[in-house]
Amino acid sequence: NIVSYHEGSSPRFQPLLRSCRIERKPLHLTITYKNITITTNNNSFPHNSDVDARCREPLGLYKLLGESKLVCNNGLWSSKLPSCIPTTVLTNYTEDSPPTILVRLPSGSASSEPNGVLAVFPGSILHLECLFSRRVGSPEWSWTSKYRSYLTGWAIAPEERDWKYRLSIYYTKPQDSGVFTCATPKGLTNSLNVVITDAQCERIDGDTLKSKYKHLRVRTEGTKLGNSVHFHCPTGFRLNGTANLTCRANGKWSGSIPTCEPIHCPKIEPEDPRLILSPHNTTFGSRVFFSCPWGYRLTGVPGIECHLDSSWSAEVPVCTAVRCPPPKVPENGRLVEDENGGEYGVGSVVQFSCEVRHSLLGEGSIVCTDSGEWSQPPPTCRAHCDYPGEPANGRIIPLKFTYEPGDRLKVTCHPGFVTRLEAKPVCKPDGTWSQPIPECRNYRDV
Numbered sequence: 001n002i003v004s005y006h007e008g009s010s011p012r013f014q015p016l017l018r019s020c021r022i023e024r025k026p027l028h029l030t031i032t033y034k035n036i037t038i039t040t041n042n043n044s045f046p047h048n049s050d051v052d053a054r055c056r057e058p059l060g061l062y063k064l065l066g067e068s069k070l071v072c073n074n075g076l077w078s079s080k081l082p083s084c085i086p087t088t089v090l091t092n093y094t095e096d097s098p099p100t101i102l103v104r105l106p107s108g109s110a111s112s113e114p115n116g117v118l119a120v121f122p123g124s125i126l127h128l129e130c131l132f133s134r135r136v137g138s139p140e141w142s143w144t145s146k147y148r149s150y151l152t153g154w155a156i157a158p159e160e161r162d163w164k165y166r167l168s169i170y171y172t173k174p175q176d177s178g179v180f181t182c183a184t185p186k187g188l189t190n191s192l193n194v195v196i197t198d199a200q201c202e203r204i205d206g207d208t209l210k211s212k213y214k215h216l217r218v219r220t221e222g223t224k225l226g227n228s229v230h231f232h233c234p235t236g237f238r239l240n241g242t243a244n245l246t247c248r249a250n251g252k253w254s255g256s257i258p259t260c261e262p263i264h265c266p267k268i269e270p271e272d273p274r275l276i277l278s279p280h281n282t283t284f285g286s287r288v289f290f291s292c293p294w295g296y297r298l299t300g301v302p303g304i305e306c307h308l309d310s311s312w313s314a315e316v317p318v319c320t321a322v323r324c325p326p327p328k329v330p331e332n333g334r335l336v337e338d339e340n341g342g343e344y345g346v347g348s349v350v351q352f353s354c355e356v357r358h359s360l361l362g363e364g365s366i367v368c369t370d371s372g373e374w375s376q377p378p379p380t381c382r383a384h385c386d387y388p389g390e391p392a393n394g395r396i397i398p399l400k401f402t403y404e405p406g407d408r409l410k411v412t413c414h415p416g417f418v419t420r421l422e423a424k425p426v427c428k429p430d431g432t433w434s435q436p437i438p439e440c441r442n443y444r445d446v
Contacts, residue, residue: 017047018075028056028084032114035248035255045072054116055084060101060128063087063190068115087190093133093163098190099182102129102164108172109226111246111254117193119249121225124172128192129155130165130182137185141167145178172196199225201247204257215260225249233260235308236284265306274319284308292319294370295346322346324368332358333381344368354381357431359402385427393417394440403427413440 024041025031031038032052033045045051050071055062066082087100103110108124120126132139134154141152155164169176174196181191201223209216215237221227229245241258248254263284268277274296278289289303300317307313324344329335329352336351344350348368354360362379369375384402394413403409407427411419423438 019044019046020049020072020075020077021045022051022081026081026083028062029082030054030056030114035114035252037114047072047074052113052115053082054112054114057112059103059112059116059118060190060192061087061089063098064116087131088133089131093131093136095136095184095186096188098188099139099184100131101180101182101190101192102131103127103192104129109222109224111226111248113195113249117195117249119195119197119199119225120172122172122174122196122198126169126172126194128167128169128180128182130167130190131163132165132182132184134162134165139165139185140183141165141180142183143167143178143180145176147173147175169194174198195249197225197249199247199249199251201225201227201251201253204229204245204253209257213257213259216258223247229253231258236263237261238263238310263306263308263310265310265312268312268316270316270318272318275317282306288312290317295322296320297322297370297372322368322370322372324348324372324374327366327374328378330354330379330381332383333360333379346370352379357383357386359384383429383431385431385433388425388433388437391419391437391440393442394419396437405429405431409433409437411438411440416443417441418443 021042021044022031022038025038030053033049048071050069053064053066053068053070055064062084064082064084067079068082070081071078086097088094088097089100091097103118104127106125106127108121108126110118110120110124110126113119130139130141138154141150143150150167150169152165152167155161155166165182167180177195179191179193181189183189203220203223204218205220206218209218215233217232217234219230221229225247227247231239231243233239237260239258240261242255243258245253245255245257265282265286267282268288270277274293276291276293280286280288284306286306287303290298292298296319298317299320301314302317304312304314304316322345326342326344327335327350333352333354336353346368349365351365352360358381360379361382363376364379366378367375383405385407387401388396388409390396391411394411394417397410397412405427409425411423413419417440419438419440423435425437426434428434
C-alpha cells in the first residue's frame with residue numbers, strides 16, 4: 001500500500017482531521033514539501049497540506065504519469081501518486097517509448113521547479129530538443145501558447161541532425177508560457193510546462209552573512225531566476241546544509257542558508273589506564289602524543305592527528321610491559337635465586353654461580369633494562385683445577401689460586417730431597433688433576 005492515512009492511537013488525543021502518509025516513494029519520483037525534498041520513505045503529512053511531485057532531474061528524462069500536485073484531505077490524497085516512465089534516451093531510442101526532451105539554454109537563466117515546471121527568465125534563448133531516431137520518422141511539436149509560432153526542425157550539426165528535433169524560443173516573454181509537447185509518429189508524447197517569469201530573489205553576499213554565519217564563504221551568480229549561490233567552508237569546518245541554492249519562480253531561494261561547523265574527532269578514551277596523553281583538543285588538525293610509564297613501551301603509533309573526515313589518523317596505542325627474554329643458564333652453572341617466576345620485567349636482577357671446580361667468566365649479576373635487553377650477556381662457567389697445596393720439603397711451579405685445563409705443575413724439592421723426574425700433573429678439562437702431587441723424599445731413602 002503506497003499511500004495510506006494515519007489514525008491516532010488514543011481517542012482522547014484523536015485529531016479531528018487525519019494526516020496522510022507516503023510509505024514508499026516510486027522509483028525516479030521526487031517529492032517536495034514546503035520547499036524541502038523528501039528523501040526517505042514512510043512520511044506523514046498533515047490535513048490540507050500539499051506536496052509537489054515530479055520526475056528526477058534533468059527535466060524531460062522521464063515522463064510523469066499522473067498529477068504533479070497532491071493535496072491531503074482528512075487522510076486521503078487528492079489523487080494517487082504519479083509514476084515516472086523512461087524515455088527514448090534511456091531505452092536505446094525504441095519506437096515504443098515516449099521521447100526524451102532535452103533543455104538547452106544558450107543564454108539567460110532558468111530553474112527546474114519542485115512541481116516539474118521549467119521557469120525561464122524573460123529574454124532568454126530556449127531550445128527544447130526532442131530526442132528521436134530520424135530514420136524512424138519525424139516527431140511533431142505542439143504548444144498551448146497562442147502568442148506566436150515557434151521554429152521547429154531537425155538540428156543542423158552533423159553530430160545532432162539524426163536524433164535531435166528542436167523547438168526554439170528566442171528572447172522569451174511571459175506570453176510564451178505554456179505546455180510544449182513532442183509527439184512521435186506512433187503518438188507517444190512527452191511534455192514540458194514552461195513558465196516565463198521575472199522572478200528576483202533577495203541578495204545573498206559575504207558582507208550580509210559575516211555577523212550571523214561565521215566562517216561561511218559565498219559566491220553569488222546573481223539574484224534573478226535560475227541564478228545560484230554557492231557556499232563553502234574553510235579547511236577545518238564542515239558545511240551543514242545545501243552547498244548550492246537556486247533562485248526559484250516564487251522569488252525565494254531553493255533552501256536555507258547553510259552553516260559552517262567545526263570538524264571534531266571523537267573524544268579519546270583509552271582502554272589502557274597506563275597510557276599517558278599529551279594536552280590536546282579534538283578539532284581538525286589537532287595532534288595527540290602518547291607515552292608510557294617506566295617499564296612499559298608503546299605498542300602502536302606515538303601520535304595521531306584529527307583528519308577532515310572526523311577520524312583519527314590511526315588507532316590509539318596501548319602500553320605493553322617491557323620483558324627481557326629468559327636468561328641463558330651457563331653450562332655447569334645455575335641461577336642463584338630466581339623470584340621472577342619466568343617473567344623478567346624492567347629492573348629484574350638475576351645472579352649466577354658455577355658448579356664445583358668451575359669459575360664464573362663474566363658478570364655474576366645482570367639487570368633487565370627498559371630496552372628489553374639484559375645489561376650484560378650471561379656469563380659462562382669455565383672448568384679449573386684448585387690449588388693442590390705445597391708438597392712437604394718442596395714447592396710447585398707455577399703457583400696460582402686456580403689452574404686452567406692444560407696447565408702443568410712442576411715440583412721442585414728442597415736441598416737434600418728429590419722427586420721422580422717424570423711426575424708432572426696436568427689440569428684436566430673436568431677440573432681434576434691427572435695425578436697426585438709427587439712427594440719430595442730424602443735422597444738417602446731413594
